[in-house]
Amino acid sequence: MTATDLQEQGQEALAAAAEAATKAPERVLNQDEIDSLLGFELDGDSTPERHGIDAIVNSALVSYERLPMLEIVFDRLVRLMTVSLRNFTSDNVEVSLDNVSSIRFGDYLNSIPLPAILAVFRAKQWDNYGMFTVDSNLIYSIVDVLLGGRRGTAAMRIEGRPYTTIELNLVQRMIEVVLQDVQSAFEPLSPVTLELDRMETNPRFAAIARPANAAILVKLRVDMEDRGGRIELLLPYATLEPIRELLLQMFMGEKFGRDTIWESHLATELWATKVPLEAVLDEQQLSLREVMDFRVGQTLMLNSGPEGAIDLRCGGVRLGKGKMGRVGNHVAVRVEQAIKNARRAVLAAAPDAAAPSVPLELHAPAVKPGGAGK
CATH class of the missing domain: 2.30.330 (Surface presentation of antigens (SPOA))
Structure with a gap:
């Protein structure tokens, strides 16, 4: 075998190796990687950071964390609701704040679990609306507590029927109590009058903003020993726009209202x-003509x-x-x-x-x- 033959065989081997390298199997994404890319890896209850395409789509939303005073207002709301609902139900009530998140109004309406009661209220000074959503667990628990149900037994739930007038009236009384607490929570920051506008059971009849508008969703958990449920407060950003400058303030300390140090200073x-x-x-009083006729050295009689x-x-x-x-x-x-x-x-x-x-x-x-x- 000559040197020329050996050289040709070496070139053929190199070409075969290069062709094999180009024909390597392609990388295929599994289902978990696809969900992570699209941002669908999270369940509906958790609210960590968004990822993937979902983060890009929702990047236009304004985060509630940019409004520091809202945290203080909602913490104050939890304390007020705990006291007022205890007086309202004459039972041991514990109210806790699950989470606060930013969401589009249309997405929230589509995610409301039915059956539920939606209470639309109006903020007079802000000239806009907000909404409460009471889930079925809390509705039946409130009805059971107010009508003297036994403790230690789960509230009876009858699915597939509309809410009765008694149930609607009892929930309306609870919403009125909560509205007063929300009004008191915002009062140190900006006095506002909240009025209950209407009660709805169909989310399509509770459209208070455009579907693409951003809103703040506050999820509150109400526990009455072995009973309870969730009540959600939705505030569109358009509703909070009149007090946006106040909500941007950084909160220091645990005191609302007057500051004697700054007053004395x-x-x-x-x-x-x-x-x-x-x-x-x-x-x-002179006419314009007389004023235009002023000359240097002229004497004016007083x-x-x-x-x-x-x-x-x-x-x-x-x-x-x-x-x-x-x-x-x-x-x-x-x-x-x-x-x-x-x-x-x-x-x-x-x-x-x-x-x-x-x-x-x-x-x-x-x-x-x-x-x-x-």
Whole structure:
């Protein structure tokens, strides 16, 4: 065998190896990898981070975590509901916050487990609507507790029939109690009046926003010993838009309302603030033609004489009256009429503060021989 034959055989072997490498079996995704890619690996109750295509589709949603004050409002709501539902049912009630998430309104309507009762309420100051969803477990538990059902037995559930008038009225009373708690929870942040608008059993009749609109979903768990269920609060972002600036605030500490430290600091700075005080000799109403005819050196006759009263004003507000005179080389104004109303209001706001010093910005008038001021 010659060297040429050996070279040809080596080239054929290399070509065969390259062809075998290109014909390697393709990688096939299994079902778990496909679900992870599409974002369908999570069940409906858990709310971890989204993945895959589902995360891209829902990237336009505004996360409730960007509104820090909502966490404080919902924690306050849980405490208020625990007390009010205990008084309402005369039973041991425990309310817990399951989770808070952002969701599209149309997706939520499609995910409501039926049968359920939907309560639509209106926020008057915000001029928009919200919605409560009460699941069947909580409905039958409330009916059983309010009508004297025995403890230790599961609430009776009769599927396949509409809710009776008694059941609707009892759930409506519970919703009214919860509405008062939501109103009280938002009150330290922004006072609002919540009114129950209507009760629905069909989600299509409870459309309070467009399907693509974003909303905040709050899932609350109500436990009454061995009974209970879930109540969900849905607030569209359009409803919270009037108080969005307030919800963006960072919450520090455990106190709502007034801050005495900042109040005292603000009062101190206000008393040290300098404001201009104007001494008005006289005011006249002239036509635009007369004003346009002003010439340099022209004399304007005033209606106020040397002993006339002068108005003292600050920012266009009249504070009192005085008389003009001279102290040394300076033109001065002596206050003749006490500033009673303004001083009483200031003393009521800060009775322990010292009297403020107000600088006088006065201009000496040029007096001509005829006694007229210019």
